[in-house]
Amino acid sequence: MHTKTIYLIRHGETEFNRRGVVQGSGIDSDLNELGFIQARAFFEAYQHIEFDKIYTSKLRRTVQTVQNFIDLGIPFEQFEGLNEISWGEKEGKVPNYLEDENYLEIIANWSNGKTDIPAAPGGETPEQVVARQKEAFEQIMTQTHEKTILVAMHGRAIRILLTHLLELPLSHMDTFQHSNLCLYRLSYDYSNNKFTLDLANDTSHLSEILIK
Known part of the structure; x- marks a missing residue:
């Protein structure tokens, strides 16, 4: 069985994550000190x-997260299609109370199946992202010779991708939780095209970082 x-x-983690600033695909931020520590812990x-190969988005924070593996000589490739969702005019801003209310409204709309609504004016819809x-x-x-791959992405983008890979409605994306440098592991069976x-x-x- 080919899997x-x-x-x-x-x-x-980036400083934008720590400060609660909206990043999205338009903010090409770097990992902060904790982010690099997390990356090292995952590598160890x-x-x-x-x-066999590493795939990342086009944004620096994903490449920096897997740089230790890249330094081993493992081939890697970047895809813009793996970028985070665009939050449009909200990117680079710290949400105030009204913006938080707006965010909750957007998430509620997406959960109710209205996935054609953009994240913010000038931003992407979940349907565009998927x-x-x-x-x-x-x-x-299509790279069937690659048996095991590492893919570094972004929070909302991972939620959206998982609904696609697991053949779930896009409105179910928020059932998938995430935190900085969390891991989801999936298996794909080529015989039945199932994840x-x-x-x-x-x-x-x-765990050792959290204990400290």
């Missing part, structure tokens, strides 16, 4: 895995 294992991670926990993700992942999955979720929002590799 592929996908290690899907969210990038490490999973460096024994023989990854369309570009499908294109990127089709290219990734199986084996591990969800795992942060056990960060």
Whole structure:
């Protein structure tokens, strides 16, 4: 049986994450000190895995998260289709009370199936995001010689992607939780074209950091 294992991670913490600033695809931020510590902890926990290839978004924070693996000589490729959702005019801003209310309204609309509503004026809709993700992942999955891959992405983008891979309605995206440098592990069976979720929002590799 021909299968592929996908290690899907969210990038490490950035200062925008720490301060509650909206990032999205329009903010190309770097990891902060904790983010680099998280990246190192993940590397130490999973460096024994023989990854055939690494895939990231086009944003620096995902590349920095897996740089330790790249330094081992593992091939890697970037796809713009794996970028975070665009939050339009909200990017770079710290939400105030009214914006928080607006955010909750947007999430409620998406959960009610209104996934054609953009994240913010000038931003993307979940339907636009999943369309570009499908294109990127089709290219990734055609590489049938790659048995085990590492994919570094973003929080909302991961939620959207998981609904697609697991054949769930896009409105179910918020059933998937995430935190900085969490791991989702999936298996793909080429014989029936099905993804199986084996591990969800795992942060056990960060346990020593959390204890400190």
